[in-house]
Amino acid sequence: MITNPNAYDLIIAILNAIGVYNIILGFFQDQGMEYVLRIIIVLVEVAVVVVFALVTVMFLSWLERKMFAVVQSRYGPMVTGPRGLFQPIADGIKLLGKEDIIPAKADRWIFTLAPFIVFVSVLLVFIPLPFGESLILSDLRVGLLYIIAISAITPVSILLAGWASNNKYSLMGAIRAVAQDISYTIPLAITAIAVVVFVGSLSTVDIVNAQQGYWFGFIPKWFIFLQPLGFILFLIACIAEMGRIPFDFQESEQELVAGFFTEYSGMKFAMFFLAEYAHLFAVSGIIVTIFLGGWTGPAIPLIPIQITSLIYFMIKTYAVIFFAMWLRDTVPRVRIDQLLHLGWKIMIPLALLNLLFAAFLVTFVVTAGVR
Amino acid sequence: METETLLLNMGPVHPSTHGVLRFKLRMDGEIIRDCQIVVGYLHRGTEKFGEMKTYLQFIPYTDRLDYIAAMPNNYAYVKAVEELAGIEVPQRAEYIRVLVMELNRVINHLVFMGSLLLDLGASTMIMYGFRERENALQLYESLCGARMTFNYIRPGGVREDLPDGFIPKLNEFIKDMEKRIVDYEELVNGNEIFLMRMKNIGVINAEEAINYGMTGPSMRGSGVDHDIRKLEPYSIYQDLDFKACMRREGDSYARYLVRVDEIRESLHILKQIVDKLPKGNTINQRYGFAPNTGAPSAVTSYFPRIFTPAEGEVYSRIEAPKGELGFFVASDGTTKPYRVKIRSPSFCNLVALPKMVLGLKIPDLIAAFGTIDIVLGDVDR
Amino acid sequence: MIGIIKGLIVTMKHILKIGNRKTVTVQYPYERMKVAPRFRGRHAVDEDACIGCGICETTCPNSTITIVKYGTRWFPEFNLGMCLFCGLCVDACPMNALKMTGDYELADYSRESLIYGPERILFKKEVSK
Numbered sequence: 001m002i003t004n005p006n007a008y009d010l011i012i013a014i015l016n017a018i019g020v021y022n023i024i025l026g027f028f029q030d031q032g033m034e035y036v037l038r039i040i041i042v043l044v045e046v047a048v049v050v051v052f053a054l055v056t057v058m059f060l061s062w063l064e065r066k067m068f069a070v071v072q073s074r075y076g077p078m079v080t081g082p083r084g085l086f087q088p089i090a091d092g093i094k095l096l097g098k099e100d101i102i103p104a105k106a107d108r109w110i111f112t113l114a115p116f117i118v119f120v121s122v123l124l125v126f127i128p129l130p131f132g133e134s135l136i137l138s139d140l141r142v143g144l145l146y147i148i149a150i151s152a153i154t155p156v157s158i159l160l161a162g163w164a165s166n167n168k169y170s171l172m173g174a175i176r177a178v179a180q181d182i183s184y185t186i187p188l189a190i191t192a193i194a195v196v197v198f199v200g201s202l203s204t205v206d207i208v209n210a211q212q213g214y215w216f217g218f219i220p221k222w223f224i225f226l227q228p229l230g231f232i233l234f235l236i237a238c239i240a241e242m243g244r245i246p247f248d249f250q251e252s253e254q255e256l257v258a259g260f261f262t263e264y265s266g267m268k269f270a271m272f273f274l275a276e277y278a279h280l281f282a283v284s285g286i287i288v289t290i291f292l293g294g295w296t297g298p299a300i301p302l303i304p305i306q307i308t309s310l311i312y313f314m315i316k317t318y319a320v321i322f323f324a325m326w327l328r329d330t331v332p333r334v335r336i337d338q339l340l341h342l343g344w345k346i347m348i349p350l351a352l353l354n355l356l357f358a359a360f361l362v363t364f365v366v367t368a369g370v371r
Numbered sequence: 372m373e374t375e376t377l378l379l380n381m382g383p384v385h386p387s388t389h390g391v392l393r394f395k396l397r398m399d400g401e402i403i404r405d406c407q408i409v410v411g412y413l414h415r416g417t418e419k420f421g422e423m424k425t426y427l428q429f430i431p432y433t434d435r436l437d438y439i440a441a442m443p444n445n446y447a448y449v450k451a452v453e454e455l456a457g458i459e460v461p462q463r464a465e466y467i468r469v470l471v472m473e474l475n476r477v478i479n480h481l482v483f484m485g486s487l488l489l490d491l492g493a494s495t496m497i498m499y500g501f502r503e504r505e506n507a508l509q510l511y512e513s514l515c516g517a518r519m520t521f522n523y524i525r526p527g528g529v530r531e532d533l534p535d536g537f538i539p540k541l542n543e544f545i546k547d548m549e550k551r552i553v554d555y556e557e558l559v560n561g562n563e564i565f566l567m568r569m570k571n572i573g574v575i576n577a578e579e580a581i582n583y584g585m586t587g588p589s590m591r592g593s594g595v596d597h598d599i600r601k602l603e604p605y606s607i608y609q610d611l612d613f614k615a616c617m618r619r620e621g622d623s624y625a626r627y628l629v630r631v632d633e634i635r636e637s638l639h640i641l642k643q644i645v646d647k648l649p650k651g652n653t654i655n656q657r658y659g660f661a662p663n664t665g666a667p668s669a670v671t672s673y674f675p676r677i678f679t680p681a682e683g684e685v686y687s688r689i690e691a692p693k694g695e696l697g698f699f700v701a702s703d704g705t706t707k708p709y710r711v712k713i714r715s716p717s718f719c720n721l722v723a724l725p726k727m728v729l730g731l732k733i734p735d736l737i738a739a740f741g742t743i744d745i746v747l748g749d750v751d752r
Numbered sequence: 753m754i755g756i757i758k759g760l761i762v763t764m765k766h767i768l769k770i771g772n773r774k775t776v777t778v779q780y781p782y783e784r785m786k787v788a789p790r791f792r793g794r795h796a797v798d799e800d801a802c803i804g805c806g807i808c809e810t811t812c813p814n815s816t817i818t819i820v821k822y823g824t825r826w827f828p829e830f831n832l833g834m835c836l837f838c839g840l841c842v843d844a845c846p847m848n849a850l851k852m853t854g855d856y857e858l859a860d861y862s863r864e865s866l867i868y869g870p871e872r873i874l875f876k877k878e879v880s881k
Contacts, residue, residue, distance in 0.1 A: 071763045072498035074777045168379055172401070172733075245492050246564050255733045257386060326767075330759045333492030334564050335734045336401065428813035431838035495763060502776050509788070516792035516852065522838040530843070534790065547772070558762040561755030 006136045007045050010306065045137055049126050057277040058088035064277075064325055071329040095273075098266035106263065107164040114161035115264065115271035121153035122275045125282040128204050132295045132309035136205060143204040144196060147286060148189050151241060154279070155181035161272075162260040173259025176336050180240055180247065183343035188237040190351035191230045194358035195223050195290050208294030222293040226361065230354045231291045233347055238283045240339065243276070245328040247339055284320040285313070292316050376404055379733075383412045387490045387737050390747030392721075394736070401732045406725040410718070413751040421700075421711025425677055426452050426526065429711065434520035436715060437749040440479035442471045443691035445524040448711075450605065451687040451698040452526045456680035463651040464528035465607045470644045471514070471523065473637040474541075477548065478504050479692035479744075480630045480637075487627065487741035488559060491568055496559060503551055506544050513537060526678075528654030538645055545638050545645075552634060560631070569624035573727035573739025576621050583723035587694025587716050588633060589743050592626035594619035599690040610647070613640050626742040633692075677706045684710075693717055693744055713752055717745035787854040792837045794855040795830050799874045801849035802827055808841035808850060817841060820869065827870035833863055 015021035028037040062077065062085060069076025077084025102111055128143035130136040140146050155178045162174020196202055199210045213221050224231045240247040256262070261272045288294060293316070295309035334342070377400075382393035391412035397405035417436060421429050433444040446468055453460065460468075481504050485497030508518040513534050515523040523530045559565055575585070580593040590597055598615035600608045616632035618625035682704040688697035694716025703709040720743050728736045766773045778785055787793070804826030809817045814836050820829045828841075828850075842850045860866050 067767075068494070070775075071766050072495055073502055073766060073773065073775050074498065075775060075779065078779060168377065248492070255387070255737055326760060326763060329495050330558070330763045331493055331562060331564050331756055332488060332568060333734070334567060335732065337732065338567055424813050427840065428811070431813055431836045431840070434838075505776070512791060513788040514790070516788065516790035516839060517837065520836070520838070522836075522840070530839075531790070534788075550772075554762050554765075558759045562759050563753065563755050566755070 006134060006139050008041060008138075010134045011041050011044065049137060050123065053123060053126060053278050053281070054274070056281050057274050058092075060277040060280060060321065061088045061091070061273070063321075064328075067322075067325045068329060071326075092270065095266055095270040098269075100266040100268065101263070103166060103263050105166045107166070110160050110164035111263075112268070114157045114164060115261075115268045115275070117157035117160065118154055118275040119271045119278070121150055121157065122278045122282060124150045124153075125279075125286075129282060129285045130204050130208055130289060130294055131285075131313050132307075133305045135295075135306055135310055139203055139205045142202045144192055144202045144207070144290075147204075148185060148192065152181070152185060154275075158260050161264070165260070165263040167263050169256040169258075170260050170262045173256045173262070176256075177243065177260060179336070180243070180339060180343075183340050184237045184240040184347075187233055187343065187347040187351040188241060190348070190355055191227075191234040191237065192290060194227055194230050194351075194355045197355070197358045197362050198223065198226065204289050204294075208289055208296060211293040212296045220293055220296065222291060222296075224291045227291065227354065227358060229350065230358070233351050233354065234291060235287060237347065238287055239324060239327070240343070242279055242283050242324070244280070244324055246331045246334050248333060280321060280324065281317065284317045284324065287320050288313060288316040292320070374399070381733075381736075383409075387741070389486065389740075389745060392745075392747055392750070396733075396736075398733075403728055403731055403733065403736060406728055406736070408721060408724060410721070410747075410750050413747045415752065417752045418711050418713055421708055421713075423707065425706050426680070426708065427677070429708070430525070431520065431522045434522055435748055436713065436752060437479075437691065437693060437696075437717065437746045438519055439482050439746050440475040440692045441519060441521050442468075442475040442523065443689060443696055445521060446472055446606075447687065447689045447691065447696045448698045448700070449524045449526050450689060451685050451700040452680070454685045454687050455683060455700055455702055456526065456678065458527045459655055460528055461652040461655060462607075462649050463532075464653045464655075466644055466648050467529050467533060467653060468524055469606050469608065469611070470541075470641060470648075471511070471521075471529075473640045473644070474507055474510065476637045476692040477634050477641075478507050480634045483630055483744045484555060484559070484627075487738075487744075488565075490737045490741040491565065493559075493565075496555065499551070499555065499558075503544075503548060506547065510537065510540055510544060513540075525654065528652070530654075532653045538648070541641065542645060545641055548634070548638055552631070556631065560628075566624065568734070568738050569627060569742075570620075570622055572623045572731065572735045573626075573724075573742065574620075574622045575723055575727050579726060580621070580723065583726065584719045585694070585723050586719060587690065587692070588616070588629045589626050589694060589720045589723075591615065591617045592629045592742075593621035599688055599695055603688075605687075605689060611640055611643050623739050623742040626744075630744070679704060679706055688714070691716055693746070693749065694720055715749045715752060717747075717749035718752075721745050721750055787856065789854075791854045791856070792839045792842075792852045794832065794853050794858060794868065795828075795835075795841070795873055796851050796853050796875050797827055797870065797873050798847075798849040798851070798877050799827075800876060801847045803847055803849075804828075805846065807844050807846060811840050811844040813838065813840065822870035822874075827874065829870060830868045830873065831866065832858055832868055833866040 012021055015024065025034070025037065028034050065087070066076045066084070068074075077087035080086040080090045102108055125147055127137045128140045128146055130139075158177045159174045162170040162172075162177070165171070195207060199207050201207070211221050211223060215221055215225075219225060261269055264272060295313040297308065297312035299305060300308050377398040379396040379398050380393070381396055382388040383391040388394070393409040393412065395405075395407040395409060396403055415435070417432055420432050424432070430445060430448060433448045434441040436444045452458075481500035482497075485500030488494075488496035511521060512518050514537060515521050515530055517523075575583070575593055577593045577595045580590045580595055585593070586597065594617060596615055596617055599605070600613070601615050613636050616629045616636060618629050680702045682702055684699065684701035686697055686699045688695050690696075695714065696716055697714035699710070699712035699714070700708050701710040724736075724740060724743060727739045731739070765771060769775075802825075804819055806819045806828075808828055809819055814834050816831050816835045817828045818831075819826050837852070839852060842852055858866070
């Protein structure tokens with residue numbers, strides 16, 4: 001099996017291009033410590049991704065507020081920085097300065113641990129996410145399965161947070177979050193499998209590569225056109241997975257005060273906050289990867305494909321994020337039992353039907369067309 | 372499996388109890404098995420204030436009952452005092468009173484729509500509602516100097532005449548509202564999620580609504596044609612063309628739609644008033660109490676800062692935006708009322724809530740509670 | 753689905769500011785809205801007109817006003833912490849000396865500083881010739 005190039009290869013290629021790779025490699029080989037170089041490169045990659053995630057989160061929280069404001073005929077944050085762009089930094093500093101309250105009857109360790117588990121589990125989703133041609137941390141051969149599996153850690157930590165808070169609202173929010181996640185991971189996985197049926201691989205890079213090119217010269221070979229129903233189901237399931245309005249039961253402010261993080265304050269609250277927006281970006285990236293052609297797009301001469309592909313990926317991802325925010329500005333929240341009803345009785349059968357349709361297409365229509 | 376019910380204490384500090392209301396809920400999972408309402412966290416003794424203050428001094432306190440729509444409170448009290456003392460009111464003053472009250476009905480229902488949608492999780496509508504409310508509040512500001520606590524309606528008339536440029540601005544507001552309300556309906560009414568949350572939730576039938584003493588739009592949503600403006604026309608309502616909006620379903624959605632229709636009706640009434648507004652005094656020269664603006668006519672109308680109606684008692688009721696608002700005022704012939712009793716619509720509508728929500732879930736409690744449209748200042752008084 | 757799409761169109765119209773859907777809020781500390789001439793804010797007393805009769809004191813529903821000696825004459829003193837801003841005192845003034853200004857930023861750090869004595873509320877009306 002040919003492995004697709006990832007960011008590690010890219011860094012080495014860049015070092016080669018400027019002609020220093022062999023010098024550095026030689027230096028480490030003399031010491032007999034080639035593995036140290038590998039570790040350093042990986043650490044650099046990790047640092048880049050974490051910094052990217054944090055910057056993205058800050059930008060997204062600003063964007064969300066700005067978007068909300070524009071929809072509601074307001075200005076939104078305007079004072080800190082140009083058009084209030086540094087508002088998230090101010091918020092972060094404020095949260096850092098807050099007293100870190102642990103309720104007297106809370107389970108201290110779990111209470112402290114939960115926000116970190118949430119944040120780390122969200123960051124882990126970034127690993128198999130292809131930001132561009134060879135801009136991927138690690139092209140796991142089970143990438144899609146990995147993403148779905150990692151996403152399932154989040155509700156566990158939410159349950160931990162809700163349980164450890166020793167608060168009825170927190171517990172209810174946590175139970176809701178778990179119920180919601182269980183019922184929505186299934187249609188999410190089934191619709192993703194429908195795409196895998198076309199591609200024949202779980203690797204995210206393979207999925208993107210399968211979407212390169214055009215039908216009839218102008219329709220891009222994105223899976224949204226092969227799987228429109230699948231796309232809608234996946235989108236709904238993803239919004240439920242992210243826990244955003246109309247499906248934000250884990251928080252559902254008007255009913256459960258703040259849901260599972262009612263008792264959290266200071267930096268622990270900030271962790272949940274960071275995780276929420278990092279999750280928003282990650283899930284939007286997954287939607288783009290699976291259904292909207294990932295980083296594919298018309299090549300621009302003279303600019304390396306790594307850069308153009310990154311730009312295409314960002315544009316598409318922000319389009320999805322925009323849609324999620326736009327939806328949030330417009331619709332009310334559905335009720336928890338209606339959500340479960342929708343998940344189990346409508347979305348899962350439709351997802352199975354969609355899978356059947358995909359199998360039919362693969363078998364009889366586009367056998368050679370896609371792959 | 373053995374389960375037990377969970378006692379959930381919702382409020383008095385909770386985002387969607389519209390203030391300091393407290394529910395004691397007995398929950399079976401998410402299902403409400405028992406709902407008790409605990410009120411009194413905002414009790415300020417307004418009725419006692421009524422006994423301690425002179426007839427005139429009590430008017431500012433009525434502003435603080437239902438602070439979303441304070442004009443009807445002013446008017447209800449003043450109407451009771453006028454009936455007690457037999458004060459005549461000039462025609463222009465009556466028109467201005469109805470004008471400000473109907474404008475307040477529009478404001479109240481805008482806030483209602485916004486807060487209901489906010490309770491359901493859609494936070495955009497409240498901003499749209501407040502955007503239009505701001506225009507109306509500016510009208511009030513130019514009229515009486517205050518935006519929410521007006522103290523505008525006085526025994527014998529109103530405090531001041533309409534300022535210059537009020538009517539054109541009002542026309543602009545009416546025209547603007549008629550366009551905006553289409554926006555609201557497109558944003559909210561057809562929204563499937565909204566319908567899912569509202570239809571067949573918090574149903575109360577006509578008989579129960581009457582038995583619980585509900586009034587106003589909440590009751591008309593259950594198909595009871597009960598509008599005091601129609602039943603006992605006060606002020607100039609018999610001269611105006613309007614209809615009491617009514618729906619038969621008795622669920623949250625019906626109560627919501629009644630209020631949306633009422634905005635339209637109120638705008639219709641406002642337009643008629645603008646057309647018909649007569650000229651003349653805005654306050655009864657003999658009894659009135661209006662500012663001493665320096666004009667020769669104003670000086671004479673300053674006199675009865677303190678006046679003593681004859682012994683007697685009166686109950687007068689009006690159709691406030693939230694329902695029947697009644698003031699019982701008893702006079703013992705002194706400068707202060709012997710007793711003031713307020714029959715507030717919010718309180719009487721609120722008691723029907725447990726009936727509506729038994730067997731439903733917490734989100735339904737929030738939705739049904741939102742459609743009853745209460746203000747805690749009005750409940751606790 | 754159609755209802756949601758209709759709603760999305762309405763919000764999109766606001767994003768693109770189509771029609772009369774522009775931003776309406778005001779950047780408060782930096783820009784302020786003009787208050788109406790009748791606005792009921794902080795009180796002001798005409799130094800020449802006030803006779804210190806105390807009618808405002810008896811009219812006030814919340815005992816906000818006390819008459820105090822200032823210099824050689826008597827003037828009202830307002831405890832704005834208790835004031836309802838109802839305007840009854842202005843209406844009651846027989847000499848037309850009281851008025852309410854458009855000054856509404858009255859927040860302060862102590863209760864004592866909310867008591868507005870004559871030194872802070874007196875003004876002299878300019879006599880037009």
